[in-house]
Amino acid sequence: MTIRRLSIYTRCLLQLEEDGVKTVSSQELAERFNLNSAQVRKDLAYFGEFGVRGIGYYVAGLKAELQRILGLDREWAVVLVGFGNLGSALFHYKGFTRQGFKVVAIVDENPTKIGREVERVPVIASRDMAREVKARGIQIAILAVPVEAAQAVTDELVAAGIRAVLNFAPTRLRVPRDVRLNNVDLSIELETLSFYLAKSAR
């Protein structure tokens, strides 16, 4: 099962829990959230221990188990590098906090930003980045810097102990094998839309 689908199920279960739903069948889950019902049935079969024959799954129990697998049962300190439009948008993105990701330091080059605090999070200079990452034991970095700066920043982060990078710069970064790298390419999302529009026009 892909990690992505685990994430999506977790999200759906959180929503059901908020709505006060106690148990759910794989078919109900698929219908309510527009998922592939055969796929959901197959995926959730791995979690049989949270199921009740003829009824479905315990929402709270299954959710907690998926969160544990995804590492969402704890808080992760995150360093956000780059505080332009994108960095600022990511900082204020509600979804991160909700899932236990907490930006504890913002790094930027702009002297007018350095030394400020944004919602109690300090904006520090690039030259202080490595020290801060080490001192706080930060393992995850979000990269929202220009393409030209991305590789150098990554190298420095990795040397300072970062083990996972979420990269928004549209460039291919090199990292050591034991560092996880996720590239977010926003245009892929638009392309699945143009695919359907083009198909229906044919």
Next chain:
Amino acid sequence: MTIRRLSIYTRCLLQLEEDGVKTVSSQELAERFNLNSAQVRKDLAYFGEFGVRGIGYYVAGLKAELQRILGLDREWAVVLVGFGNLGSALFHYKGFTRQGFKVVAIVDENPTKIGREVERVPVIASRDMAREVKARGIQIAILAVPVEAAQAVTDELVAAGIRAVLNFAPTRLRVPRDVRLNNVDLSIELETLSFYLAKSAR
């Protein structure tokens, strides 16, 4: 084959073309771009007509075919709704333009922004949105508005003729069956990272 993988292959082929590579085998493609080699071989087998036995695939021909399938052989006019930090970051995101998506109108509520032009693209008021979408025959909308506004804006866009919505507001929107909706949930990307960190800590 998922549309997402088609997008990724297209991107890799574009890169190879820029590097002056004329032909590529599925194994080379997989190695160079860190993809699953069995999956690449299986996927590309659909495009046998662009292959040369013992050599691989013609980069230019295969790329053009994938672009045609993805609807990237034409320009798509896009309306961007919401011009705060995220909207602004998306507007300047290079990846969209490179793939043929052109923001032709920006919609915002802020009176200090309305009437301005950003790189020759006009910022218009919400009350003029529907008229502009109709007049220009815009089919794709990018939504970067607050959660509270997202459903109302979507309803208005759909009524005005929008057929595909890329939604960044972290909420579940309702659209008619014939309208495509893609939700971008940025925290899913962080969760695949925490999964690996948590796994290696166990």
